Amino acid sequence: MSIGSGKRPECVAVIGVGVLGACVGWNLSRQGAEVVFIDALQPGEGVTNWSFAWVNASNKTVRKSYFDLNVAGMAAHREVAGTIGPDSWWFPSGHLRWADDPAAETKLLETAELLARWEYRVEVFTGAEARRLEPALAMPGEVPVVCYPDEAWVHGRHLVSRLVGQAVEAGAELRSGTAVCDISTGTDGSVRTVALSDGTRLDVDIVVNAAGPHAANVAALVARQLPMRREPGVVTRIDSARVPIGRVMHAPHIEIRPDGDASMVLHSREIDALIDTGEDPSELARMLHESARNVVPELSSSRIAETRTAHRPIPADGFPSVGAVPSVPGYYEAVSHSGITLGPVIGRLLATEIVSGRRDAMLADFRPERFPS
Ligand SMILES: Cc1cc2nc3c(=O)[nH]c(=O)nc-3n(C[C@H](O)[C@H](O)[C@H](O)COP(=O)(O)OP(=O)(O)OC[C@H]3O[C@@H](n4cnc5c(N)ncnc54)[C@H](O)[C@@H]3O)c2cc1C
Incomplete structure (x- = not known):
């Protein structure tokens, strides 16, 4: 596929290849669109790799329509697992x-x-x-x-890699290690080209902003203000010769889940609340590890492997921003917290909207128009 040499019909640039961009691009590719994935890093290395990655709707009771969307997200995961196979990414542990x-x-x-x-x-x-x-x-x-x-956990990086790999096999293009730094529009205001930090300029019909915590910066490239919350979280991976638990769990003061055969992930909202106090991240990791050992004493021989502070991609009112922005024809958003749970359903609904123009009622409360440009 040659890029940058003339306009191709229905060419969609998916900006950001975390779980949301991968799910949107994979669904678009299955529906016959021409897809180019673009990521400043490598696919799946953003917040998707630093998530507690618990697939659930039990924590989403704040609004019934949001709960319903998350239930649909859980079902969509099972469908994706049935289509691409569950190996190495889908863990329906309860x-x-x-x-x-x-x-x-x-x-x-x-x-x-x-x-x-x-x-x-x-x-x-x-x-x-x-x-x-x-x-x-x-x-x-x-x-x-x-x-x-019925709840589960997901290995985000593996899921992204499987979806992008399948889309690329079907003809999609992946451009990683290069950032979108400009989006230009025609005289009618519709999206025309994206410029990349490696100097390339791509002619496209449609862009999907799936840039996660950086979504406001990409929105600004089409002169749109997407208000986002600042809500960082600390995630620690520990190495353990044996992984002594099988389920994802919220114990008092600590959340714990397996992360493969010799690794586990720790997180705690109580520790997140200490991030802005200036506490050293290694001390926060130590506190997470100590809480985990109180709940699973066998983890006393485990060791902290890596810790990261990641930013949740949360639009200002706490809900996803998904769909077309009518004031900028060709520009779509796929920006959400709980993106691990919601990725497969958002991917399916948004791809259908892009390809057929059909706006699904399930997204009615989560439309980008509620944040006027
Ligand atoms: C501590 C923590 C715990 C969480 N726990 C859960 C949970 O239990 N369950 C759940 O469902 N969700 C959870 N989440 C939220 C979930 O992880 C995110 O909603 C999801 O990973 C977002 O995926 P994404 O694809 O939007 O973002 P990302 O994975 O960050 O992907 C965005 C990509 O865009 C790229 N990018 C950015 N700007 C540009 C640009 N200009 N050009 C090109 N590329 C660009 C980045 O490099 C990145 O790879 C948690 C988040 C955090 C921080």
Whole structure:
């Protein structure tokens, strides 16, 4: 495919190849569009690689339409796994959650009741029963443990690599290590070209802004203001000769999940709250590791491998921004927190909108127009 030499019909530049860009581009390619993936880094190395990567809707009860979108995201993951195969990226382990103070425990059980009313699968165990599922856990025998059996975790980088690899085999182009630094529009205001930091200029019909935490910078290239929240999080990977738990879990003060055969991922909202105090990241990692060892004593022989502070890509009101921006014909957004959960459903809906113009009702509350340009 020759780029930069004349305009090709329905050529879509996907700007940013994290989980969202990969899902949009893979779906576009399957629907027959010509796709060029562009990433300043390598595919999947952005926040997608530094995510807790828990696929869920149980944490999304703030608005019913958002919950429904996340449930659709969980179903879309299962469909993608059925299409490309689940190996090395899809881990439908189920999720466990428990608390160690009465207020948090009451909230946990109220949420479980609400979710059961919304027909979301939930089971409540005692600590003793949960330990039969996960013998490495240290928890009181009588504490209520909520289990969401349909939840999962994803290896984000592996998923991105599989989707992009398949799209490239089908004819898509991948340009990595080069950033989009300009988008020019024609006299009618529609998207015409993208300029890359390596000096290339590509003629395109459509651009998809899937630049994650940098989405506001890409929006600015078409003179659009996309207001984003600042919400950093710390993620630590630990090496462990044996991975003693099988499920993704929210224990008191710490979130833990497997990350392969000899690695686990740790995160905590309580530790995220310390980022802006200027605390050294290695100290934050040490605190995460200590909390994890309190819950899984066998991790005393594990060691911290790497730690990163990553920025959640969250539009200002906390909800995704997905779809066309009518004031800039040819410009689309795919920007969202919970992008691991939502990637496959956003990818499918947005690709259909780009190819057929059909705007799905499921995205009605999450349209970019709510942030006027
Ligand atoms: C601590 C933490 C925990 C999280 N936990 C969860 C969770 O449990 N479940 C869940 O569903 N979600 C979770 N998330 C959110 C989720 O990780 C993100 O929503 C998702 O990874 C976003 O993917 P993305 O493709 O939009 O962004 P990214 O993966 O960051 O991809 C964007 C890409 O765009 C590229 N880029 C940027 N600017 C340009 C440019 N100008 N030109 C070319 N390329 C560019 C970057 O290099 C990058 O590769 C968490 C996030 C954090 C930080």
